[in-house]
Amino acid sequence: MPYLKGIIYFFFLNSRSMRVVIIGGGAAGMSAASRIRRLRRDFEVVVFERTGMISHAPCGIPYYLEGLFDNYELFMHYTPDYFGRERGIDVRTNEAVIEVGLGYVVTDRGNKVGWDYLVLATGAIPAIPNIPIKGDHVFTVHHPADAINLRNVLYSMDSVGIIGTGYIGLEVAST
């Protein structure tokens, strides 16, 4: 019966559910996760987010800096628990992907996880001018996690300089 074994093995391999790994749990990553879950209930969806926040709204940063709310969990529209419980999405917070290979990722917790499909939703990086500006009191405004550090020192400052007059710079200036 060698081919029976082969046939069983073939069906076993092909019945394995596909796994989608998403790197980044911001608006893009969680929208993709939800959409994939809705379209393919049979897929396993795993999201890695390097901070403790997912589905976060950086547009709330100026209001947080202004002190209009203190609970930084309010940056999150939905919590990791919600996504696990209600949508069956495996969200792994405080776990950064540090290596991507063909069919697998490795995280800073030493986990190696295989993927059939990979989604990169890691956002953008603020453009820092090529001038020597570094130090404990220099910040970029990009992720809610940065806002927590910024607010901690902001209130003890007498003056603040802002580089960049796009809407983010102007919104922060007006707080």
Ligand SMILES: Cc1cc2nc3c(=O)[nH]c(=O)nc-3n(C[C@H](O)[C@H](O)[C@H](O)COP(=O)(O)OP(=O)(O)OC[C@H]3O[C@@H](n4cnc5c(N)ncnc54)[C@H](O)[C@@H]3O)c2cc1C
């Ligand atoms: C102050 C401010 C105000 C804004 N106001 C508005 C507004 O009013 N309207 C509007 O439409 N947009 C606004 N935006 C822009 C909006 O917030 C962004 O367009 C949106 O957050 C982009 O979502 P994203 O998921 O692509 O990226 P991000 O929000 O940057 O999410 C990427 C995620 O990936 C994670 N990540 C990165 N690398 C790794 C890794 N290796 N492993 C695991 N996780 C990783 C990051 O921690 C992050 O959580 C504003 C932005 C700011 C900063």
